[in-house]
Amino acid sequence: MVDALHSPLSRLLRPASVAVVGASDDALRIGGRPIAYMLGQGYGGRILPVNPNRPTIQGLPAFESVAALPQAPDVAIVAVAAKLVPQTIAALGERGTRAAIVFSAGFAEASAEGVVLQQEMLAAARAHGVRILGPNTLGVVNPRSGFYGSFTSVVEMGFPKAGGVGIASQSGAYGSHILGVARASGIGISSCVMTGNESDLHLADMVQAFVDDGDTEVIAVYAEGIRDGGALMAALENARRARKPVVMMKVGTSAVGSAAAQSHTASVAGNDAVTDAVLAELGVVRAHSTDHLLDVARTATRRIYPVDNTLGVITVSGGAGVIVSDAAEVHGLAMPEMPAAAQGRLKELIPFCAPRNPVDCTAQFMNDLGIAGLFAEAVVAEGGYGAILAFFTYTVGAGSIAEGLRAQLKAVRARHPDRLFVLCILATPETVRQYEDDGFAVFEDPARAVAAIAAMTRFGQAFARGPALAPPEVPVLALPDATPNEAQAKQLLAAAGIAVAPERACTDAASAVAAAEALGYPVVLKILSADILHKSEIGGVLLDVGDAAAVRSGFELLLARARAAVPAARIEGVLVAKQLSGGVECILGIQRDPVFGPVAVFGLGGIFIEVLHDVVLRRCPFGEDVAEQMVRSIQGAPLLLGARGKPPVDIQALAAMLARLSQFAHQAGPRLQSIDLNPVFALPQGQGAYAVDAVIELAPQGKEQ
């Protein structure tokens, strides 16, 4: 087991000593800012400026070279010209330093020569056992220890306070922006790390560092392009197991955004729907604005994550109750009624109150503050809700009632410390802080409060999630050397336990007739060639072939069409398949995502996929439980469950096929580019599901991604 406290990553966040190579006496220069910040913020470790030209730097004794340092610093900040960085890293490694924060720019982000220079730097780091944050990074901020391995100027507006939120950002400017907004909102930070060019340490490493970091309770991530999907997924899964919530802005969802992300970081933006699916699977809440990111992070520092997605609401304004109800519906929070007995008692207290949920105690409470306490206690103690929201708006600041109301609410809070309790108030920063000290999460905007509560519930459900079913056992099959034709693809899938429609490959008309007689009419005839993947486009499929004569003429017709359309195609014959009917057409597929690997896709056929793009995605592999959830989650699911008077289809068979497909894809390795089962006929319940067509695309041997 790694000694987390003394690992290079841990030292990076909280070093006992830090060298600044390229240290400046000017507190506004890149090599001067970290020293000025640390001196000002009471960094307790030793600061070792390295500068060949000055005996002291900002009042500290300076050293003329890395070799001249009196000790091996835990961490080195490197702020020298880019071309000097590789030798500096080598010198640091020789001196015994194991982690460096490289501020210097002019590497892979800048030019082709910079790419080479970055490789040289990395080679020096690897050779000498030094881990690198950067280059081109704004570095690390750790308010608790006062360690500022950063030249971000956002702290000129004020230094952040210490707290439980760890921020990891792939952008220096935007990471600093988030840090600045967090400071202005009074959110405490464990560390803020900006990963720069990610030559060595990636976003995933920093997420893992926060999982291991005892000071970090909540992880807030800003991502532009994920380079190492496997490592990130592992770190996120570790966070889930450690019950550390992760909220992530992953930008680049739009076509324009993706282009901008690429021009900016030259990294792989990935398919956004895949990112959504992977983050949801791992219990990560995805934020689409800085406000949402920090709302969720701040609320999460309460460390109360309800598993039950119900919301009880106390309000002094019917209107606010409606706003909360609207937002709850959008965010998937249920608002069941209060128990009848409790409603009766509340009605006795205030005859004109609304006691259901939202529970509206009306402005009446201002005449008798005990009523506010009784209403809140009833909702918390008797409603059985996973979370509570109380809207008291500006009444908490009204001079005549402020103290009394706070005492009432504080008492209820103290009796139920484990319940997530969010207050919506309009008050001075001082009053807000008091309520936060009492244990409330505090918001102004009720709609934003509800979004944050919903996020806590998603964390709670992710943390509570038991192990899913294992993927089904599928034999490990050798892939053919080249992309298979339809019959070969189906044989491979059938060997993996995926049901395909009965069919035979035939090389002459006579055997086609024999096959049709054996399968039973009507049959489907399809041209068979690995060089013709999209048969319908060349007229290579004949439906409803009803007798022997039609089979014979169809056989010749398909061969003629194929020769005419793709003269170079190697034609292997004609596939004779039983024509299925009475089912619902589905599509099952696999796409290889460059970041996250094979991803399974499920949807209904025809217009649903082509016009409505109604599909669900999931990273491979997974078991039948997850597969069934996927099948039931699409917009058109009612069609599978028996809409419009039709019988429900065989959901279990579909789920089994999807799960087996996911395991097959997982085992197939990186040569598998895609699988397309289109259509799959889902027959009525108990009658199974059958792939009618199958296309498997493989990368050539040795050419996988």
Added chain:
Amino acid sequence: MVDALHSPLSRLLRPASVAVVGASDDALRIGGRPIAYMLGQGYGGRILPVNPNRPTIQGLPAFESVAALPQAPDVAIVAVAAKLVPQTIAALGERGTRAAIVFSAGFAEASAEGVVLQQEMLAAARAHGVRILGPNTLGVVNPRSGFYGSFTSVVEMGFPKAGGVGIASQSGAYGSHILGVARASGIGISSCVMTGNESDLHLADMVQAFVDDGDTEVIAVYAEGIRDGGALMAALENARRARKPVVMMKVGTSAVGSAAAQSHTASVAGNDAVTDAVLAELGVVRAHSTDHLLDVARTATRRIYPVDNTLGVITVSGGAGVIVSDAAEVHGLAMPEMPAAAQGRLKELIPFCAPRNPVDCTAQFMNDLGIAGLFAEAVVAEGGYGAILAFFTYTVGAGSIAEGLRAQLKAVRARHPDRLFVLCILATPETVRQYEDDGFAVFEDPARAVAAIAAMTRFGQAFARGPALAPPEVPVLALPDATPNEAQAKQLLAAAGIAVAPERACTDAASAVAAAEALGYPVVLKILSADILHKSEIGGVLLDVGDAAAVRSGFELLLARARAAVPAARIEGVLVAKQLSGGVECILGIQRDPVFGPVAVFGLGGIFIEVLHDVVLRRCPFGEDVAEQMVRSIQGAPLLLGARGKPPVDIQALAAMLARLSQFAHQAGPRLQSIDLNPVFALPQGQGAYAVDAVIELAPQGKEQ
């Protein structure tokens, strides 16, 4: 023409004199707060306290009764016990007062007796020519004149500053909450009016008052239940014509929310999709949170409403550029590239910049602030964008560059004062105010900034909109006394110019056969009875009837089924219709909305409407241009435009039918409850569209809503 300045509504916002009936010497009581507020805020008019028990109130001479007042006050605040309110209103009317703000509660919101009391009060008001705001209202706040006809305690946290945003709210508590958030955000207010029980003055009146009010530039509305849809629509249309943007929170979108809204205000919540459609039609931006409401209102006070929905972005962070691009896509703003020549020049300035759009000037500008100005000028002057967003985050606050950067940006702003220019910065309130004074709209969160920009564009497009086509001329037709059967319904619609499938009503089998022969086989047979609206449910429709024998047996079968299923039904025969094929099934309908009147519905048939609820709504009547936009706007529109290799359908015929239907419904008046044309066959282009079934539901004579 009404004298707006001296109308009762204008006086309500800015009276020259105000009586306070039920005035209190205690500045914390309901009858004391308005006096204390006005004295503190320098109200320039005369305050006339009415109190029979004290010679002075808060240092002002008091009068023992309304009759004893030395003048007729422009407005009276009424804060006496509910049962005394009717006589107080009568006395005020006799004294010559034309507007009263009734704080008193205990009316329709409280009990059945309260409903009666409210009617009495209203009768007194009508008899004496007094307009009433309330009862049960938190009243009116007008910071510019210092008029506080309100007892809201939100001002204890600070009084709002005067400005251009008028707030009209149906909730006192939530209206005050909005007022408090606006004050904390530095948003200037013209007036804030809370409408209470709306016994006389409705939300619509206050919106119209803001349209007429010279101090109000932007109208922010909080609505729970709209009582008078016609008046509100008229006021909103007047706002659009006056180029006053309206942003509205209309709560109660969820099932739970609607229930809460009803228990709260006993008002009609209306169908939310209809509300969405009506507000969009009238150019109102709908907000779903207080933050969004005030973001839009604040930005709108710049009074720049671009018609062109393009966005140019200058950023110092690639990440922020991506966030903005993502948000722009969500909000429908296009981000075309910069002209090539301008890109070339920017590349010369900073070789590693991203010059397309977003234009990323990188941190390089911090070394040469002129670069920030040149980049901003290029985007504003050469990009041709409707709106500009510049992300400079915390750099505006960095001591070393703050002043220089502001000078650069201010100069660009000054050269293009008519361009909507939004800054995303992280700065002290002082710095934010300076940039606002320079003419920028200022935000922290780029995603929120983009949402506000998109709202400005929607205002701009609504203001610029030319007149739409008039609804088609449709003869005014008398409705039958009772709900018509299918044949009668189709006759009525055909008379209105709506194409129905060729068909004949037949009372015996022989005439049915003759009709079928005349129409051509196959035909459809349908039972004909005004008592059987949903024929398919009783097996009352036979498709694909192919010859005379089948017509004969089908005729008898339908009669037998109808008699068995609905013994009491008056059976009028069987409808013989030509069976149409080859088209796309659509649904056209009319629903009468209790708030907004007849609303037209268009969608595709089958799963699209039943499973996907893919429909578009629009208030009646409208012309063919709007109808065609509707048809093209549904999710499944590709199916009409020729998806999956099929020919496009006759969109013009569908649009004509929909427009005629809307005009028919408009002219039909309130007895018309609904029309259901399901299905309508839209045939290929040039071949028309035909209603195959038609149901018209009418309220009995004299029973319309």
